[in-house]
Amino acid sequence: MLSVLTRFFVIICVALIAAFVSLSIWGVEIAIAAGIFIISIPLIYAYINLARLRKHILADSLENMSLPSGFWEEVFFRLQRLIRNLKQRIRSIEQQHDHFIEAFQASPNGIVMLDESDQIEWCNSIAERFFGLVFKRDVMQRINFLIRRPEFVQYLQKRIFEEPLLLERMGPNGNLSLMLQAFPFGQKRHLLLVQDVTDLQKADAMRRDFVANVSHEMRTPITVLMGFLETVQTLDLQKDQQDQYFDLMMSQAQRMKSLVEDLLTLANLESNTLPASVSVVKIETLMAMLKNDAEALSQGKHAIDFELSSPMNLLGEEREIHSAFSNLVSNAIRYTPDLGSIKVAWSVNSQGQGEFLVKDSGPGIASEHLPRLTERFYRVDRSRSRDTGGTGLGLAIVKHIANRHQAQLIIESTPGNGSAFMLRFPKDRIATS
Ligand SMILES: Nc1ncnc2c1ncn2[C@@H]1O[C@H](COP(=O)(O)OP(=O)(O)OP(=O)(O)O)[C@@H](O)[C@H]1O
Ligand SMILES: [Mg+2]
Numbered sequence: 001m002l003s004v005l006t007r008f009f010v011i012i013c014v015a016l017i018a019a020f021v022s023l024s025i026w027g028v029e030i031a032i033a034a035g036i037f038i039i040s041i042p043l044i045y046a047y048i049n050l051a052r053l054r055k056h057i058l059a060d061s062l063e064n065m066s067l068p069s070g071f072w073e074e075v076f077f078r079l080q081r082l083i084r085n086l087k088q089r090i091r092s093i094e095q096q097h098d099h100f101i102e103a104f105q106a107s108p109n110g111i112v113m114l115d116e117s118d119q120i121e122w123c124n125s126i127a128e129r130f131f132g133l134v135f136k137r138d139v140m141q142r143i144n145f146l147i148r149r150p151e152f153v154q155y156l157q158k159r160i161f162e163e164p165l166l167l168e169r170m171g172p173n174g175n176l177s178l179m180l181q182a183f184p185f186g187q188k189r190h191l192l193l194v195q196d197v198t199d200l201q202k203a204d205a206m207r208r209d210f211v212a213n214v215s216h217e218m219r220t221p222i223t224v225l226m227g228f229l230e231t232v233q234t235l236d237l238q239k240d241q242q243d244q245y246f247d248l249m250m251s252q253a254q255r256m257k258s259l260v261e262d263l264l265t266l267a268n269l270e271s272n273t274l275p276a277s278v279s280v281v282k283i284e285t286l287m288a289m290l291k292n293d294a295e296a297l298s299q300g301k302h303a304i305d306f307e308l309s310s311p312m313n314l315l316g317e318e319r320e321i322h323s324a325f326s327n328l329v330s331n332a333i334r335y336t337p338d339l340g341s342i343k344v345a346w347s348v349n350s351q352g353q354g355e356f357l358v359k360d361s362g363p364g365i366a367s368e369h370l371p372r373l374t375e376r377f378y379r380v381d382r383s384r385s386r387d388t389g390g391t392g393l394g395l396a397i398v399k400h401i402a403n404r405h406q407a408q409l410i411i412e413s414t415p416g417n418g419s420a421f422m423l424r425f426p427k428d429r430i431a432t433s
Contacts, residue, residue, distance in 0.1 A: 007042075007071060015039045046072070053079075063087075110178075110194030116187065118143050118156055130171060130178055130194055143192075156182070161190070166197070177201040213377040217259055217391055221252040228252075262393040265323065266376065269400040276404040278315040280431055283346050284308060286322060290344065294329050301338040309347035314354055315429045316405045324401040327394040328358040328421045334390065336362035336418075352427035359420040365413040373411060374399035398423070405429060 015038035023031035049072045056065040062083050067073045104111050110127030112120060119140045123133055131147050138146055144153045155165045164181040171178075180194040228249045232242060291306050298304060314321060332342045343359040365373070369380045377392040395409075402409045406426050413419035 011039060011042055112143065112192040114143060114190040114192060116189060127194055130176065132172065210376060218256060221255045225249055225252045259391050262391060262397065265397055266393060266400065269397065269404065275406065276317040276320060279318065280433065281314040281316055281318045281321050283313050286325065287346060290325055290329050293326060294333060297330055298333045302333060302336060303341040305343045307343065307345040309345060312348045312354060313431050313433065314425060315431050320401045320404065324398045324423060325356055327398050331394060332358050332360040336360040348430060352430060354425040354430045356423045357420060359418065361418040364415040364417050364419055366415050370411055370413065
């Protein structure tokens, strides 16, 4: 490949030779014209190539341009290679960028990138949902103009980001608890990480409630028991009076015992995350046992009807099924006034699901209580329930047992019109023998 100078020299030489030859044959004018013509050939060629280059640059198609020959071939070839490499690098940077964005989008946490003036440079869709932001609309807006909670504004102003900040009642429905923390990065920029801690907060509150409830439930019988003990100790009582006090003490001790037993049952059920086993539970035998217990509990004060509409049995944990069924039956008896009627039925519906139903003509339950009945220690009427010895753990136990058997607990009740509690078991938990 000839250098630029050599090319220039060759052209000048050719032009001079042509001029001399023309001078000796045709005279001065033709010689000058021949010289100029020879010199302008590469200029015209260069102009044509520059025009092509311009056309391809404007159309962003430089890589597809066919290469000219000679000196321009090398220039265009190198230019094409440069552009190809640059585009390749841009593509791989873009791909990397897309991967980062995808990873940030896949994060279960909200992520917001803030510049040095706390303007939103980028945020993922979780952060959009948490704070009601719209990235396209809010990009480069100051975040404290968009999230106006005083504690958040203060957190940003103080610039002490060692501790996270808890924001409650956030999210589109105001029911989220969010834990956020800012982390410095780059040049005075900040990455805001936001975690949904609603469930953790709820679990924490439930744990606190649970401890408070257990203490409260235990304190009452213990106080009563201590009162009786004091009385027996200090007063000189007759034998029959003493017996009466001992009976009362026994019933308080019994109450504590059943509370502890229920708590243990719940703890066992909660710690057992595996589904219940699939041993055959003979419904006929179970119904006979329930009938005996029900009659003993009611002492003839209710009309109790047991109905066995299907010979099919259940597949499950016998002890748990018995406990769930008897909780529902004993509730019906305890909350239905004397002379009321109670129906207990087992059937298999048209879809092959097993249904255990306990229906009573009792006082019924107002709709606002229904969703909360299976919470631990939840009682509709605390004073009445305590009269009947209830601690509010029965339906929580039933619900856990239902879950372990993939069954649904369906409660229908209207005040004044009695209640119906049904456990509906899936088809694959029903067996013929
Ligand atoms: N058949 C029913 N009729 C009316 N109210 C009911 C009936 N069954 C349950 N309830 C209400 O639901 C509440 C929760 O019932 P649950 O069985 O969980 O607790 P409990 O009966 O009070 O106590 P426990 O079952 O632990 O001895 C009861 O306190 C009662 O107010
Ligand atoms: Mg109960």
